[in-house]
Amino acid sequence: MGSDLSRSTTVEVTRKYAGQYARASRKDKGRVRDEFCALTGPSQEQARHLLVKSATRTPNATRIDRRKAEPRNYSNDSREVLEHLWALSGGWCGPHLAAGMSPLLDALVNWSRWLDC
Structure with missing residues (x-):
């Protein structure tokens, strides 16, 4: 992101604005995105993606690898x-x-x- 904020500060700001963004009406979402972009520096599209992703993500959740292991061809x-x-x-x-x-x-x-x- 093109701002002078530290990574941890950016994460905190993103979490704060993600909650506001999730609860906002359609008209207010544009205002929340504008504030977020002015503070942190991403484009409108990147901001939308970050805010939606942060609002839906469970904090401290671990990812589960659901890929299936290929069966072995040889003993x-x-x-x-x-x-x-x-x-x-x-x-x-x-x-x-x-x-x-x-x-x-x-x-x-x-x-x-x-x-x-």
């Missing part, structure tokens, strides 16, 4: 092997890793046989 064991192969390949991207999977697995099996001897 944990398979994922560990894939991550190991990816690290051995030097971090190849998916298509290159898929193309080089067979030689990498063969090399890994041969290496483990050599270690068992």
Whole structure:
């Protein structure tokens, strides 16, 4: 906002004017917005957005993440092997890793046989 008010002062002023804005008639809302803009500095549209948003927000409310987690395509064991192969390949991207999977697995099996001897 283009004013010299501190952030905490701006928040307090916004809360005060948001209550007035919510209770005001349509004619008085313009006056409240004008006062708010003169004091804090946003445009009329930004002021309307801030005042409506502040009036409807519950103070100290935490946001709940309602996104659904994607189901895993691989089991944990398979994922560990894939991550190991990816690290051995030097971090190849998916298509290159898929193309080089067979030689990498063969090399890994041969290496483990050599270690068992």
